[in-house]
Amino acid sequence: MSPLSSTLSASLLPAPTAAASPLLETVAPPTPTSRAVPRVLAIAGSDPSGGAGIQADLKSIAAHGGYGMAAITALTAQNTTGVSGVHVPPASFLSAQLDAVSDDIHVDAVKIGMLGDEKVIAAVRSWLEKVRPGVVVLDPVMVATSGDRLLRESAEAALRKLLPLADLVTPNLPELAMLLGEPEAADWAAALDQGRRLADQTGATVLVKGGHLNGTTCPDALVNTAGLLSAEVVEVTGERIATRNSHGTGCSLSSAMATAQARLGNWEASLREVKPWLAGALRTSGQLEVGAGNGPIHHFHHLADAGTTGPAEPKGAFGELLRAETFADLEVIYGLGFIRGLVEGSLPEKEFAYYLAQDAIYLNGYSRVLARASALAPTEAEQLFWARSSQQCLEVESELHRNWLSTRTVQTELGPVTKAYVDHLLAASAGGSYAVLVAAVLPCFWLYAEVGETLHAEYLAAGADAAHPYAEWLRTYADEDFAAATLRAIEIADDAGRAASAGEREAMVTAFRQSCRYEAEFFDAPSRHS
Template structure:
């Protein structure tokens, strides 16, 4: 299961490349580049460089088993990448370990033929490898390896490659990543295929351009270990492939900067070193939501929420809440206007501007309506109930309470940072938490036999409205996109802003009990 916001613990079982471009060395770089913690069990030692492999030494299978046991007996492994194993004994050892431990993500790169053309698998090991393939969730052969596994000619077209990938998937029960890197032409597509998937055999197909470079040493190792790492984060193969393919294209494009070797040089795993770890769409927002799991549970447990649902919340408490909310929305509208001004696209600018308008016009209408009908419970400037005659407008005479003032001050401080991403993250909990609380209350409220007579039914219905839910989804998507574009430092500032706003949301719900 994906661990949102957590650092994946990824074990590579593969051969060692002393030149650093492939095998264990490439795997560990890829895992780190994609935000994981890398571990390694060495199945083979090679003497190789960018021009080829000159010797292979395979340690005893018992020592490989000892490495695997040492790691898994102490550390929970979130994902496994399997590369060069070399011998039948090593393959059988890995198979037995997989059957015992059942890691949640297993990516098998059936290393048989190196980029240089050197054969890296002993002839008597192919039968053992065939028995290992069904233990993997995803297979990532290059086209020559795909042909060798099927004992067929190497596919010459993309259509032939897809068909061959589907045959291997049908035969093994595993998903297969079909890679177009060995085909001729400027295009370089990849596809995830699963012959037995209920939604159809082709899960994702992503086009790509061929990067003009000879630095392709270790691309298969790098891609498969990166995929295992991202899959442990997202739990979605299609999303994982999308972000990994984009990263690898950048690694190939930047490879000339390394100036390593005189043959097929390595890719530049850390070409994005000044940026944050590449994220799949939705992944950053999911991690923000996971960060506030404790705060959300505390909101659900507040007496205010329970009494609001039951209809037993004292009117003075609800009136205090609404008057403070109206005052908050006045400040929040200015913050959303600032988010709009900082937004990088016209679509985002328009969305946040519409949100600012809604704060003052649409959402405030509920406050005006309810308070005008309950004038005797409108709090005064000291926060105590006071007489207030309906005026046709908002029956609000209170000053900002301490929580309201602190929350608005926090948002204004985020606004002063000048960062669109940070300010969007600070503004998001007012959408997201309200939408979740409102939807949960509404689902239970709608099932009540006395729903029509519920004193707070209008408020509950407003925040479960589909238009508000759609606005929330868009706010989440825009903030997520900003987070994926942000630097590592800015991402951390976004997390802090989002968490602080979420805590203020909790305090805002609890304020009527303490201040009304």
């Protein structure tokens, strides 16, 4: 018995493909478009300084592989220091722009930004009801980053009525509060609560953004109360980037989401692709040196990085970067009561049974994710590695049920941590990036192997008592074949990271970091369940 033949813990479970499985029925399979280059129409105001509005939209669409089109709702006089004037052309001319585009070109996705007044909103509403685009993202532009108001108060009610026609609404926190007629949320929990209520009122998915909050982290969350996501709240964590250059961030995020969704057909996968790109755009914004105030983000930072020349990154360097991400979670794992009880033999059997039952459920999905990795792998050697691992996971799942679990009464329904972990991995597998998928599944190998080696060493140091209730289980932790497979998975991830663009590397680190968090939560789940 080895971790890949009979005891592969739920720490080993990446995201599955859409094949039939009780585990996967909780998440709707992605329906990506067949268009390699989605045609995306931005309906928004113009920013002559180029950082926000239509100009930012077109850059974001291009950065994510789309063909951008534009219908202008308003002309502004603004720069990085503020807005000094707004001119709204006749709504009839906006209708003429919209009709001219859609009469000739199929629109795969629409991003709606600054609308200005009630007549403009009515024109957009009429066009949406007539054309019915497949993807509609509404960024309710009401207040600029500088604090300038961009929507007339008389038009707020009309904008609220437009929200149900959107698939995704992307307000910042001040706008979220204005749409609900409430004070701005003071913390993340309050922001999520407002997002739930707006989603419930409109039926749309709401992207709650943590950019206006304080702290070192900057979370975003997709919220939908109608069952359209894998969970009511799907949170994606991220670091806060210290920069004064955030002009056009909201415009850029919403248009990038519209483009990614037109390709991927999955809001969670889209956010996990877009968020690391946006972080990189903020981090490198100072390179542009545009304006004396709140400067723009660097939309094409990933292309600039990909085009640089110089010595290749040493083999193993990216793997070491990922290793550093494991330290904090390994420290948490070693301090858990479940782990200490497992080593000492004092762990209640019901906790161990719950752990094994969730492991078996998880392995069923994990095998499908590894099969997806095999399908995406660029070399035959990597295809074979992931395919063999997938087969071994199925064998483990069967043996767990056939042996230990079949002789006991065990709760076998899907636990919340197991579901959350699988949902995260499923989103990674749906994104189409082999590198990101490999990074997401790696902690399932790496942390399990690290913990297993440590626990087995402690078991031996304590005398390897054969009467220990979990002796057989602890012995499997030192399995040499699994250790070798883990090293191979690390090597594959390192190769993928060295070949990836800066934006994709950001996405890899984000996916890896989140999987590490779920590893710790999985080991803690039995204690919390009991």
